């Protein structure tokens with residue numbers, strides 16, 4: 001059903017975002033009660049309302065009130081995003097938007113955890129039946145979780161790695177049900193539109209590329225590596241993560257979905273025990289914004305070393321800021337660093353991925369930046385995902401700015417990476 005209140009020129013939106021029950025059901029997903037479903041549906045609608053209806057008002061608050069008031073008081077425009085943040089904090093409309101966005105995120109975690117922990121013993125037992133003795137799940141309790149990831153990222157209590165019971169899968173289960181809410185249902189029933197997009201892009205753009213070994217660093221619960229594994233069913237796929245609860249969940253989920261060519265490996269992406277030159281494709285998806293400068297650079301260097309000549313490094317992240325990125329866009333895109341516990345988020349925006357690939361040793365002529373056309377599973381909710389997903393909105397902002405200069409005519413999901421030179 002379309003929103004009849006949409007004005008001319010506005011993108012039409014469906015009247016309601018997808019319900020929580022659109023999340024693909026499998027044996028590891030916690031069983032929601034009627035009240036759980038109602039709570040999740042309320043939160044999906046709250047997130048969607050904050051994203052689609054309130055967020056578009058923020059540029060006007062800045063332009064019409066906050067920026068002129070600052071200019072009048074200081075006799076100049078904003079020089080830093082900290083100044084913008086301080087000035088915006090005093091505006092009541094901004095306060096309402098920011099408070100609701102933060103609260104929706106906190107409530108998403110509470111609602112998801114309530115559902116998961118009520119049935120955690122049963123969920124752990126189901127996972128154990130799929131995991132125990134499987135050669136495709138390789139856990140290593142000696143792996144140290146790096147300090148930068150051992151924080152409650154995006155306000156998630158206990159982060160990715162905390163275990164409270166034996167064979168714990170809670171972090172993975174909480175991630176899947178909560179992520180659907182935060183994205184307003186926008187990543188599709190299997191929470192995998194980035195993975196679908198990446199797999200389709202590589203297959204279409206590089207048809208001669210036939211990877212035999214694919215490594216996904218920071219694979220988490222494997223949501224976005226599974227479409228890649230399905231696109232290349234004959235490849236050996238290794239999903240690496242430091243967090244055991246994510247890997248247990250991801251492995252059991254992959255088994256339940258019938259995807260058998262993925263090994264889930266507990267290891268630190270900085271010190272992967274794989275032979276140099278042995279991997280055809282190394283993928284990272286939404287990982288770098290949760291690292292830090294030193295490990296980010298160390299992992300890129302290692303990726304270069306692990307790739308075979310002619311191999312591909314591909315990374316899905318938010319695009320960096322450019323020298324001409326407007327101050328308001330910088331402020332709004334950095335918001336999560338300050339209010340959603342994403343400590344590296346803002347710093348990463350100021351770096352330059354192309355320069356970082358070259359710094360890691362890749363040939364400048366082989367560095368790539370691409371805008372991959374977004375692919376979503378049949379039946380996901382295209383009009384909503386275009387409207388409420390704030391990451392999409394951020395990409396759109398950057399896309400409009402960059403497309404004419406960087407990759408003319410392309411639009412979609414930003415990817416960066418490099419091909420390793422053939423002889424080295």
Ligand SMILES: C[S@@+](CC[C@H](N)C(=O)[O-])C[C@H]1O[C@@H](n2cnc3c(N)ncnc32)[C@H](O)[C@@H]1O
Pocket residue numbers: 146149160217218219220221222223224225240241242243246267268269270284285286287290291295
């Ligand atoms: C935002 S999640 C993304 C998960 C997954 N790529 C996806 O698309 O669903 C980031 C993941 O990176 C993992 N991670 C961060 N630093 C890592 C490292 N040094 N080695 C391995 N995994 C790491 C975290 O444990 C977490 O599961």
